[in-house]
Amino acid sequence: xxxxQGARARARAEVTAAIKDEARRQLAxxxxxxxxxxxxxxxxxxxxxxxxxxxxxxxxxxTALIIDAYDSLGEAAEAAHRKVxxxxxxxxxxxxxxxxxxxxxxxxxxxALIYGSPVPGYAAPxxxxxxxxxxxxxxxxxxxxxxxxxxxxxxxxxAELRPEAERMAADLVPDLPPEPAVALVAAWAELFGLVGFxxxxxxxxxxxxxxxxxRHAAARLAHGVGLRP
Amino acid sequence: xxxxQGARARARAEVTAAIKDEARRQLAxxxxxxxxxxxxxxxxxxxxxxxxxxxxxxxxxxTALIIDAYDSLGEAAEAAHRKVxxxxxxxxxxxxxxxxxxxxxxxxxxxALIYGSPVPGYAAPxxxxxxxxxxxxxxxxxxxxxxxxxxxxxxxxxAELRPEAERMAADLVPDLPPEPAVALVAAWAELFGLVGFxxxxxxxxxxxxxxxxxRHAAARLAHGVGLRP
DNA sequence: GTCTATAACGAGATAGAC
DNA sequence: GTCTATCTCGTTATAGAC
Numbered sequence: 001x002x003x004x005q006g007a008r009a010r011a012r013a014e015v016t017a018a019i020k021d022e023a024r025r026q027l028a029x030x031x032x033x034x035x036x037x038x039x040x041x042x043x044x045x046x047x048x049x050x051x052x053x054x055x056x057x058x059x060x061x062x063t064a065l066i067i068d069a070y071d072s073l074g075e076a077a078e079a080a081h082r083k084v085x086x087x088x089x090x091x092x093x094x095x096x097x098x099x100x101x102x103x104x105x106x107x108x109x110x111x112a113l114i115y116g117s118p119v120p121g122y123a124a125p126x127x128x129x130x131x132x133x134x135x136x137x138x139x140x141x142x143x144x145x146x147x148x149x150x151x152x153x154x155x156x157x158x159a160e161l162r163p164e165a166e167r168m169a170a171d172l173v174p175d176l177p178p179e180p181a182v183a184l185v186a187a188w189a190e191l192f193g194l195v196g197f198x199x200x201x202x203x204x205x206x207x208x209x210x211x212x213x214x215r216h217a218a219a220r221l222a223h224g225v226g227l228r229p
Numbered sequence: 230x231x232x233x234q235g236a237r238a239r240a241r242a243e244v245t246a247a248i249k250d251e252a253r254r255q256l257a258x259x260x261x262x263x264x265x266x267x268x269x270x271x272x273x274x275x276x277x278x279x280x281x282x283x284x285x286x287x288x289x290x291x292t293a294l295i296i297d298a299y300d301s302l303g304e305a306a307e308a309a310h311r312k313v314x315x316x317x318x319x320x321x322x323x324x325x326x327x328x329x330x331x332x333x334x335x336x337x338x339x340x341a342l343i344y345g346s347p348v349p350g351y352a353a354p355x356x357x358x359x360x361x362x363x364x365x366x367x368x369x370x371x372x373x374x375x376x377x378x379x380x381x382x383x384x385x386x387x388a389e390l391r392p393e394a395e396r397m398a399a400d401l402v403p404d405l406p407p408e409p410a411v412a413l414v415a416a417w418a419e420l421f422g423l424v425g426f427x428x429x430x431x432x433x434x435x436x437x438x439x440x441x442x443x444r445h446a447a448a449r450l451a452h453g454v455g456l457r458p
Numbered sequence: 459g460t461c462t463a464t465a466a467c468g469a470g471a472t473a474g475a476c
Numbered sequence: 477g478t479c480t481a482t483c484t485c486g487t488t489a490t491a492g493a494c
Binding site: 029030031032033034112113115116117118119120124129132136158160161163164167168171172182183185186189190191192193194196197198200201202203205206207208209212213215216217219220221224 | 257258259260261262263341342344345346347348349353358361365387389390392393396397400401411412414415418419420421422423425426427429430431432434435436437438441442444445446448449450453
């Protein structure tokens with residue numbers, strides 16, 4: 001019985017993976033807005049109604065692709081982060097940033113899916129939040145560790161920003177003062193500005209040696225959140 | 230004769246504007262990937278072939294929309310910039326940043342068109358470059374003016390980055406040293422990271438008081454390029 | 459010269475009967 | 477699960493109105 005169920009589950013997992021692979025191929029060719037269950041089914045030699053046994057709607061397939069993309073990026077960032085000595089906070093930070101960039105360049109269409117324009121008519125459900133948070137949590141961990149030791153510089157905090165900064169710190173990083181908490185969120189957004197600009201062509205005729213440029217921009221972001229070598 | 234030509238030109242301009250307006254409506258509803266000449270023509274009570282008198286292809290219509298969006302953003306940023314005293318470099322910088330954010334929030338679909346995911350199968354021609362450069366040129370002007378006076382702080386420049394920094398300065402801002410030139414390009418990209426994250430929903434449950442958060446993030450960017458009050 | 463309409467092409471998506 | 481009839485699309489050729 002367990003063999004039969006195991007085989008069944010295995011077959012189901014294989015078909016699910018094949019559907020997502022083909023959907024990713026369409027993502028690259030046509031964009032998320034034109035993702036069509038029928039076209040995926042056709043490419044797989046299936047009939048469109050059969051797909052509904054695996055994904056109840058186009059939106060659920062999209063959601064699965066989004067979560068996969070966030071997880072793939074998150075794993076890449078975590079793997080890069082793991083290779084750095086725990087005490088070297090600046091290098092931990094830049095390792096995460098560079099992993100994000102490398103992953104984005106290797107998976108441009110999946111990057112566009114998660115950090116690019118929203119898909120018209122689609123709203124990501126809350127189930128995407130854990131996967132979407134992984135890179136942010138890594139960066140939070142670096143700054144938190146630096147704050148535990150002596151490795152975090154003092155940052156200014158304008159009075160006008162204090163209420164929001166304190167709310168942020170309480171909600172996102174309870175063991176961090178408000179100053180690095182705001183700086184961290186800003187740097188997190190700015191990181192994806194750098195990556196997106198390179199990926200989406202805004203650096204055309206502006207930045208040539210993009211790897212070097214990015215490496216130092218990431219180091220400057222680390223400096224901006226208070227990390228010191 | 231000039232009257233007849235004037236009327237003709239006026240009619241042509243009106244139809245052209247109506248086509249673009251309707252296309253923008255479709256952009257909002259369906260996304261750039263699904264922009265369809267036929268649907269635009271249908272909504273205007275025209276026949277699809279008639280549109281070819283105004284735009285030689287779907288891609289050229291897209292290009293016109295992209296240039297219009299960049300120009301609209303550029304004008305908004307320039308208008309905000311004009312209102313600030315020339316000597317107040319930090320406020321000139323933040324005024325441009327805040328104008329970008331306000332414009333983006335008011336025109337989310339046009340923002341997605343120019344700074345979001347690329348449209349599959351479409352490559353923007355070089356004719357979009359001047360319009361696309363307007364915001365960047367404004368920021369360059371602020372930093373250049375600060376450098377002419379005493380208002381620009383010294384920035385570090387790692388040796389590894391020097392060649393690219395010098396190339397950038399020479400190509401983009403001939404009268405600026407390489408240090409602020411690289412910092413400026415990075416800050417420019419980071420600005421759009423902040424705006425994009427807010428617009429595309431990444432700040433959901435992360436940033437609440439987004440206006441205050443952004444204002445100070447923009448001020449920190451100004452500080453990062455060396456601008457001092 | 460300037461525009462619009464008709465008709466058609468080849469390719470692809472889609473809905474529904476079977 | 478298959479098949480077919482009917483849609484969509486971008487684009488062009490052509491003919492005629494102003």
